[in-house]
Amino acid sequence: MSLASIYKYNTFQNLPEDRYEGEVLAGTCSDIWTGILTVLVVGLAVTGAISLCFPALLLTRDDGHSLPQIKINSFSVTGFNFSSNQVYGNWDFEFVAANFNDGDSMIFAFQHTSVSLLLKNHDVPAYMTNLQPFELGPESLKSHLVGKFSGSSEFLDDSVTKIVANEIMTDGVVKFDVKLEALVKTKLRVGVLVANCDDMGVLISMDTGMGKMVGGTVDCNVEFTANFN
Known part of the structure; x- marks a missing residue:
């Protein structure tokens, strides 16, 4: 087999593997960003719930001071x-x-x-x-x-x-x-x-x-x- 044939054979054999590695890398980055966005959304939801509930908790606190x-x-x-x-x-x-x-x-x-x-x-x-x-x-x-x-x-x-x-x-x-x-x-x-x-x-x-x-x-x-x- 000539050197040109060997080079051509190895190039075409490696293409699918390189493309697969690129897809893995892209998928990994996508998962990371999805996780970050999920954490941010959950954090905002919890913060909003606390801000809404805190006044009510303040008024219902049975410590002899908050309620009349x-x-x-x-x-x-x-x-x-x-x-x-x-x-x-x-x-x-x-x-x-x-x-x-x-x-x-x-x-x-x-x-x-x-x-x-x-x-x-x-x-x-x-x-x-x-x-x-x-x-x-x-x-x-x-x-x-x-x-x-x-x-x-x-x-x-x-x-x-x-x-x-x-x-x-x-x-x-x-x-x-x-x-x-x-x-x-x-x-x-x-x-x-x-x-x-x-x-x-x-x-x-x-x-x-x-x-x-x-x-x-x-x-x-x-x-x-x-x-x-």
């Missing part, structure tokens, strides 16, 4: 009547709400605020009362929320009637629960705030039909659910 502090300051009833599996009365209450956060971004604007009175999980009266909108400013500023109930309760089953009758006969103290719900807005987030004030004792005189809260102020458990829409 709400207490029942006073509670009284006149015209109390308990008969025929129903409770009737004229109720006056006062909440105290305080905001211990600093900065204008943590001003809480309460809108559509409603309060319900519960007796053994039954509404008393059978509807909620609404409070006027108000703002709760920062740095320990307090708001006093005053409201009234009036009317009859839902129909109480016999088991609840017996419990209430026993409480009245034992020491005259009937345990109620109070629930405050509000649409709350801040500069960071909008959501629903719920304050549950459980086991509020009201000393009631059946002779006069009058009663008042006993045992001092009642602390409420406050929860905030942010609206992500």
Whole structure:
């Protein structure tokens, strides 16, 4: 075989291998760039999710500082009547709400605020009362929320009637629960705030039909659910 033939043979034999190596190199570079782009996209997505969720996490943090502090300051009833599996009365209450956060971004604007009175999980009266909108400013500023109930309760089953009758006969103290719900807005987030004030004792005189809260102020458990829409 001549040198020219040998050269021609080796050249054509090596072409496919060289082309294959080029394709491998191109594929490797493409995979590297795809991986880099994937990491960047995932990183941006995680950063965006954190930026959206952080305000809500800030408000739902249960450390006694981020959420408003709400207490029942006073509670009284006149015209109390308990008969025929129903409770009737004229109720006056006062909440105290305080905001211990600093900065204008943590001003809480309460809108559509409603309060319900519960007796053994039954509404008393059978509807909620609404409070006027108000703002709760920062740095320990307090708001006093005053409201009234009036009317009859839902129909109480016999088991609840017996419990209430026993409480009245034992020491005259009937345990109620109070629930405050509000649409709350801040500069960071909008959501629903719920304050549950459980086991509020009201000393009631059946002779006069009058009663008042006993045992001092009642602390409420406050929860905030942010609206992500």
